[in-house]
Amino acid sequence: MGIPKLQIALDHNDLEHALSDAVKVGHIVDIIEVGTILCLQEGQKAISCLRSLFPDKLMVADTKCADAGGTVAKNVADAGADFMTVICCATIPTMEAAKKEVKELQVELYGDWTFEQAQQWLDIGVKQAIYHQSRDALLSGETWGEKDLNKVKKLIDMGFNVSVTGGLDVGTLSLFEGIDVYTFITGRGISGAAEPEKAAQAFKDEIQRIWGE
């Protein structure tokens, strides 16, 4: 079992605030995510500016792409992204088109996806899936449970590198003990903290404590 990576989701409404948090925690986290909100607000520039600050860091463009996969993927790769997300209800041709343009494609799981679909993604060579507690679902009171953890385990058993996200904090990480999580993704868990640098380090320390032995 590997040590899960830590990814910060920069889901800010403007580049200024995103850059401010990025320079505080970019050296601590393993992956920097240009979040959907930031992509839609600032465009390609959000990716290219973050890449200029972190030339060697893994970077994800969270486009949640649903169509025109080839164009969107080429654009984010040109701007400096390593990985890109597609939404699970995108068609297989969209995923195939996107996959050609980026280093790795990540399928974001929302709504009523099936494990049969997940096998199709594996079959075309997609290696990563993101298991997501919807932010809006969390706001409606839902949270992580056994049902979620079983789905995460099954996806890992199928062969996916599985990232998990949604309402994570340092205390939630132990829920995943014994599970070969690829990456923990958090936005507000770090950006929303009074001291983002300390929050990011606390995540790293807890991941090391649980998975590092």
Added chain:
Amino acid sequence: MGIPKLQIALDHNDLEHALSDAVKVGHIVDIIEVGTILCLQEGQKAISCLRSLFPDKLMVADTKCADAGGTVAKNVADAGADFMTVICCATIPTMEAAKKEVKELQVELYGDWTFEQAQQWLDIGVKQAIYHQSRDALLSGETWGEKDLNKVKKLIDMGFNVSVTGGLDVGTLSLFEGIDVYTFITGRGISGAAEPEKAAQAFKDEIQRIWGE
């Protein structure tokens, strides 16, 4: 039966080219769409610049939003969009959160959605659906058929205002004769033409010929 509207999807890679086509055809079309590719490339500025040029035109931000519906919707409305798209696999709480912030929400139909889900969207007050031939599916050789038309008709019968898009040209419009389509959406059918203004007018004329009597 109303007369279907014509919507241009500005799916350019940069604002310069989008603006150039917008000023050619904005006075002819009924709705201007800031396409997903353009949103992701240029950010909120793409919406606000087009709004500044067309203060009174219906405008759609094609975000294909999957999460954080409230924030994304508020952002695009602040920039000047009237309508916003959400992807069909977004959760109901995401759609509800988005719906509060924009004049109307449009659900984009991709992949394996069901009519039971569609009824849920109606139940929370979503009035618009977009029936979509995926661009990547079209590139793979799929096209409009009886199966698509029957789904469009069923959605209209359920009470949706249904826009259709994907591989449309002036010759394809007659396929929809007798169907109460809300809007025909085309991007390359206009932008890709040697003379976009003439292409847009040809769409309008054909719509008037078929539905205007």
